[in-house]
Amino acid sequence: MTREDLFLAIGEASESRLARSEWTAVSPSQKTQMEGQNMKKTISFKRVIHNVLVAALIVSMLAVTALAAGGFLIFDNPAQMLSAVFGNETGYDISEGSITHLPEGESDMIIVEPTFERVPADETLVKEELEPLVEAVGQSISWYGYTLTVDAHIYDAATGCGLLTYTLENPDGIKPYEVHSDGEIWFPGGEPVYCSQSANNFIIQEKTTDTSLAIACYYQYNAARGGHLELELSQWAAVNNSDSERILEELVAEVKKNVTAEEAYRVVKDGLDEESFAMALETMTEEEIIEQGYVELACDEFNRLYECNDKIVIDLNAQSELKHVALADGAVTVSAIAMRIDGNALNNTKLDSVRIRYTDGSEYVISEDYTLNYTYASWKEADVLTISFNRIIDVEKIAAVIIDGVEYPA
């Protein structure tokens, strides 16, 4: 293998993953998409804007407080929680959608608000199918005035999808956030809560106040990222990203008082592999390397001051499976809250239009044109698409799944 081979191999990354990298830090997660991409491709591009920390791996159980087992905080009981987050009384239940074209020359982007509609949660399904799998978590961590409490959790191993509810509290108020038309929430000043698995967060409006934000987090499990779910308070709980540059500058000034140029130089040299440092010598002056060393030390100090060492860890039970059906010789798996589609097995890696037809002839349009009736979707292993529904469905009433016009009967 040569370096050229490796460069060419990187060129074979999936198109959806490459396209996702073009999103900037200031773009809302799924509502900004690249011009010309078919709306259906937003399935590929929905993601949470995570901060770029590498959190300390020290888990301090002393700071992780466990509340009384069996108690639900946000809702009175599991059934109420499920009906609320999967039902049609979230406050963000229906939208006609819209498309906004940015002025020519400003960028290549268009802003798309999708069409969607939520439906009531079937009480029988809630009680008989989902409620038995709901677990009370009841763990909290605190950092810079914020308290993160993970309340309840449900995980479906059949599709690798789950939901958890949590609150983010601060007696001095929650930092500014924005809510999209479907209830997805994001923080322009940096996400204060980090989830180790890919996820989208939705506001639980009826349970939110000025000092307590209630969230429904739809996540999708990726084994490559570890066998459990971790939630942490990020550095953006402590500072706004708009202040980070000023703070860093102040820290650099402080570091320069206490660290010699030689020590700063060594920081860079020791922090890079041999080839990288050799390249740095070719492209940077000694003064620039020293300056970078000061910046790196300041970054370390920044992380020490503002990164929370505690985390809430939830083991994902591989036995926790909702009733599900397999179609298309196992290429499609559908449970009450999610579905998984193996594009390779279907010889179809576009997966633009996805619908479920029920036995009574009605349909659940998950994704078609500008209609997006789901909370989160992601690609794994390049061509496996997982979709978290915005409702609960009865898998026994599925007649067929229709993908890009091809019908796969149950």
Next chain:
Amino acid sequence: MEDETILDLYFARDERAVVETDRKYGGYCFRLANSILHNDQDAEETVSDTWLRAWNAIPPQRPNVFRMFLAKITRNLAFTRWRSQSAEKRGGGEMELVLEELAGCIAASGSVDDRLKVKELARTIRAFLDTLPDREQDIFLRRYFFVEESETIAKRYGMKPAAVLRSLSRTRAKLKTYLQKEGYAV
């Protein structure tokens, strides 16, 4: 014009497909080619070659993400052109730096047995990317697919350049370990 409409023109063998592709993605592909070639004329020629390749590929292909389909063609063509250039013409350039960085992930010289097909390696790389957090994946691809400078990547994601460099260094170390575990000689 929407991508689907442009693709319909390709399928109809209507030459307006190329015109519309150039109008919509000409600048984008030019910037990508130029990031590799650092030469306007070479980059323009690469873009023209991209349209020809696309015309010949569609149909039967109907790209999943048209923009990235074109980006892949442009990148490959630009890289092939870059390799064929003399060392003097290549100059310093970002491409050489990118390859030097990637060289750290593999054996200094490969034996015949180590000359694995790109496709097989590509599958490994895709699996490796899946182990990374989203943002680390993005940074890696901006650097090693799009050949962007670290300052550009930093601006894109609202990061400090030093943080980008550290992320890349860390990811390359992970890649080296991953390739070793997959049986590649590093």
